[in-house]
Amino acid sequence: MKESLDFIYKEQKELSHFGGIAALLGWDQMTYMPQKGSGERAEQLSMISRLAHERVISDEFYNHLKKLDELSNTLTEKDRIIVTKLKEDVEKARKVPSAFVEKMSKTTSLAYTAWEEAREKNKFSLFAPHLEKIIELEKQYCDYIKLPGHPYNSLLDDYEEGMTVDILRKEFGALRPQLVEILKKITTSAVYQKQQPVKMKLGVDQQKELCSILLKQMKLPADRSRLDVSTHPFTTTMADDDVRITTNYEREGLLSSFFSTVHEAGHALYELGLLKGEYKNTVISDAPSLGIHESQSRLWENMIARSKPFWTYFAPMFNKIAPDICKGMNKEVWYHAVNQVRPSFIRVEADELTYCLHVILRFELELDLIEEKITVAELPQCWNEKITDFLGITPKTDTEGVLQDMHWSGGDFGYFPTYAIGTIYASQLFKQFLKEHTTMRKKISQGNFTAILNWLSEHVYQYGRLMTADEIIKKTCGEGLNSKVFVTYLKEKYYLLYEV
């Protein structure tokens, strides 16, 4: 037993190292790598992934786990928890043949290149045959995993353990018409009619200074993290004490770097705060789901950084650092500016209200594709119809529509829903937090986020994978995923903003 325990702990530790190394290879690729380094970098990354995957699915690893599982009642509680979770993960990974993993990797690699070309030329037909192959592989994958219920459950489960199509159909089915309704009320309001787009671009140095103040207030530890620059902002973890975020100071849009920094810092605080101690370098020291992860970034980005008290503190900061550009912007003006609703085509640029509609659209289309209700050839048309239905606007090109992002070329089916799940979770967590901390708005208006950090640490960070996402939300908020809370939050905020 001792030998098996030693083996699985060593293996988990080395798998953590493989993960950290892959994260560094990826981070560097997105931030500092010279342009021509990309060819060999791809090979280095794929070698590391293969070596790690070989270990996860090795018979030696599995035999040790089976042995420990049989001796389960003689294990300490900690060991038992780890063995159980690890065996689940390993059994799932072993369901998928290595040849399939390699085929998927090659297919998506070609699909990515095709997608880039299709997007540039606005020609969906260049991408379509690749997407068809990917969908075939996704269905094949569902066959390997074979979770109960809808085949798509097997895809969902990779990102949101335990989540099902039934639950999401219910929640998204209720959420979607309400979002459309709120949006309609807003776009027909007098305030909306008079609304002017906020055109404002801070200098790079000004943006940097503001991001630096922000991270200090959010207490992101400087000796355990960094902020760098990449085209698309992201968060990545090299080690327990080395979590990095990126932003982009050149992006269009009001305060894009500032809000992406809040968002990624929310992810990073979670990663840095995750359960460690005796669970360090084990399968338990991780997030239970992407939805929970996203709830942490959305909570900071939307519930906090787009709240009025937040701008009580930050409006003077902006005015101080960029007095010319921010002239006449008091906290009220800022609050309105950062909460403008404006239906648009591109998900990543969407406002807080319409964002989830973009996500639900993908979920519905993914289900239709997996269920063979629609063909890939029909996809652009279906996309355009849906977005017209949801947002009242119609893309002029497929680049603005179905080709807008790379996710489908990467085979990330089942992934989009986590964005909406995270947003709903965020609203539930924030509601509960405000109930427990009645003076919170005042503290936020002083730039003091200690209470929320401590609360998140106690109610989310510290669990790691000791509980599922659903269990964490139920324990903290008294109920599981509930989009009604999100709808109430939106109505309270946006009806007031738009005087509806």
Place this chain on the structure above:
Amino acid sequence: MKESLDFIYKEQKELSHFGGIAALLGWDQMTYMPQKGSGERAEQLSMISRLAHERVISDEFYNHLKKLDELSNTLTEKDRIIVTKLKEDVEKARKVPSAFVEKMSKTTSLAYTAWEEAREKNKFSLFAPHLEKIIELEKQYCDYIKLPGHPYNSLLDDYEEGMTVDILRKEFGALRPQLVEILKKITTSAVYQKQQPVKMKLGVDQQKELCSILLKQMKLPADRSRLDVSTHPFTTTMADDDVRITTNYEREGLLSSFFSTVHEAGHALYELGLLKGEYKNTVISDAPSLGIHESQSRLWENMIARSKPFWTYFAPMFNKIAPDICKGMNKEVWYHAVNQVRPSFIRVEADELTYCLHVILRFELELDLIEEKITVAELPQCWNEKITDFLGITPKTDTEGVLQDMHWSGGDFGYFPTYAIGTIYASQLFKQFLKEHTTMRKKISQGNFTAILNWLSEHVYQYGRLMTADEIIKKTCGEGLNSKVFVTYLKEKYYLLYEV
């Protein structure tokens, strides 16, 4: 045969990837890694080194190589060259037991910490017992490798293949008294007596701009390289098309960042120019020795960037970018300023003339330690006596003397000589180059380095390990290592500068 060839090519490629990954982990540690990331980074690095080492010494690899070696006369020339060199490398690596490698790694890790403390407290006795252990291990290592002649040959060979104590004793034995003699003539000259230290510190932005101009003139390809910041400047290779150098803008000393950038760019140009094509990702696409590598950095740093024509081009650049600081500095003043001779204690800050004396001092002390002519306890005293002999100055503390750098704590015995070998090679290469290119000084004075780059590519870069260092120098310069050429170069330059 096909199977064995496939195996060894795949293995070399993956070993290149391991090397590139380790390089990135190390580069990041020195440049961007958050402070607290160091613990897990050390584990990641040691895991990668272990995995690579396991492959190098694996029986499977060796058996394929032996098989191919037996079939040697049926191989293509390229395959034969690769198999021969690879088998040599692998056989050498297999002489050293893994347990020894691990023991050395642990010993040097503890020794590094002890050295840091000893240096800070100026207390050699804290470091001494660790150094004793390291020297025992070095001797053990010589026993494993067992090259003919002096035991130290086995240490030298790791850095300078084929180099021996006999050759170095002859060359360094001749070089040392001549350097001391030149130094004496200079320090007693009237020019030296009147010489004022050049105190000048450019702003970080000014230094950056000058380094950027420099790299552009040196034609370091921007899409295949980068310049970053670290405490100690270095060059490292992530991939064939991704070589990175660092500098330090905060260091004391005249133009420290500028000269370290020239130096590292010299290394980087070599790495980027190394034999590729059919030899890409093989054991042949590498430098044959550290001496040859160092010859590339020293040639650019000293023979070019400390030459008068170089300052014909760069003096106006400096004056343009930092007009206040560089007021009154014409090319003559610059030339004198960057070539001041000034005996000092710290090797890395030494001038061109005295630098090799620091290196020869280490070589002599390493030999004495390996031959047990002196004990570790006597080392500080011996150091001080030697440096007094060589440079006429005596360290006041061991931190200024024997504890000044970390190399011995890392077990790098046999490594120091390559600095002097490289410097001598550089003078030989440069002499030959000038003989073939009579208009070169004029081109350098126009900031045009194309001819020297092409010449180095043809005479050094393109060989990779197809020839040994000695063969490259002999083929190009008509003779092997010859310190007389270096002495002549020094006399011509410094007697004129100091009007001796």
